[in-house]
Amino acid sequence: AQTVTQSQPEMSVQEAETVTLSCTYDTSENNYYLFWYKQPPSRQMILVIRQEAYKQQNATENRFSVNFQKAAKSFSLKISDSQLGDTAMYFCAFMKRASGTYKYIFGTGTRLKVLA
Amino acid sequence: GAGVSQTPSNKVTEKGKYVELRCDPISGHTALYWYRQSLGQGPEFLIYFQGTGAADDSGLPNDRFFAVRPEGSVSTLKIQRTERGDSAVYLCASSLMGGAGETQYFGPGTRLLVL
Numbered sequence: 211a212q213t214v215t216q217s218q219p220e221m222s223v224q225e226a227e228t229v230t231l232s233c234t235y236d237t238s239e240n241n242y243y244l245f246w247y248k249q250p251p252s253r254q255m256i257l258v259i260r261q262e263a264y265k266q267q268n269a270t271e272n273r274f275s276v277n278f279q280k281a282a283k284s285f286s287l288k289i290s291d292s293q294l295g296d297t298a299m300y301f302c303a304f305m306k307r308a309s310g311t312y313k314y315i316f317g318t319g320t321r322l323k324v325l326a
Numbered sequence: 327g328a329g330v331s332q333t334p335s336n337k338v339t340e341k342g343k344y345v346e347l348r349c350d351p352i353s354g355h356t357a358l359y360w361y362r363q364s365l366g367q368g369p370e371f372l373i374y375f376q377g378t379g380a381a382d383d384s385g386l387p388n389d390r391f392f393a394v395r396p397e398g399s400v401s402t403l404k405i406q407r408t409e410r411g412d413s414a415v416y417l418c419a420s421s422l423m424g425g426a427g428e429t430q431y432f433g434p435g436t437r438l439l440v441l
């Protein structure tokens with residue numbers, strides 16, 4: 211069964227600094243998709259970045275980038291030049307295919323606080 | 327609408343009552359998902375619709391939970407005989423066709439509190 215582990219329940223970072231959130235997962239599949247979502251207090255899950263496992267190049271979206279290590283089953287999120295608006299819960303998600311359905315398996319989240 | 331919307335935003339009910347939670351997906355999205363997020367946890371899959379049909383309801387915890395999507399757009403999650411353990415945030419998401427790797431876009435959720 212696929213599992214997603216986020217080992218850092220809480221983290222903090224100074225504004226303008228860089229922070230890395232860790233995520234590991236377990237799967238026997240070879241082709242799959244990984245996602246990072248941000249959930250601010252408004253509750254809405256917002257896509258931050260996504261990675262296809264068959265692509266060796268790490269995904270990048272502006273200040274957000276990932277370090278995807280397929281052999282180690284690791285998918286960490288790096289936030290550069292942290293901003294106060296980055297304060298939120300961050301969830302790592304593995305997209306699992308079961309019975310024809312593509313559904314997310316989420317980790318338990320990391321609460322990130324950006325300090326002024 | 328521009329995004330996924332959910333109503334009500336918050337719902338307080340008493341144990342044993344019936345509740346309905348509504349989701350309006352992004353226009354044109356055929357795939358619709360319901361997830362449940364308990365306090366301190368990540369969302370967990372409940373049910374997936376492709377068009378009007380429930381293609382996968384393997385995440386529904388028991389037969390008190392039911393969902394419909396009669397016209398292939400708006401969906402309603404129905405919970406009968408609510409229990410305190412049903413208290414959670416119920417999230418709805420939609421994607422274009424439900425295909426491999428498609429991003430799912432989430433609504434703001436309904437926070438359900440069962441007293």
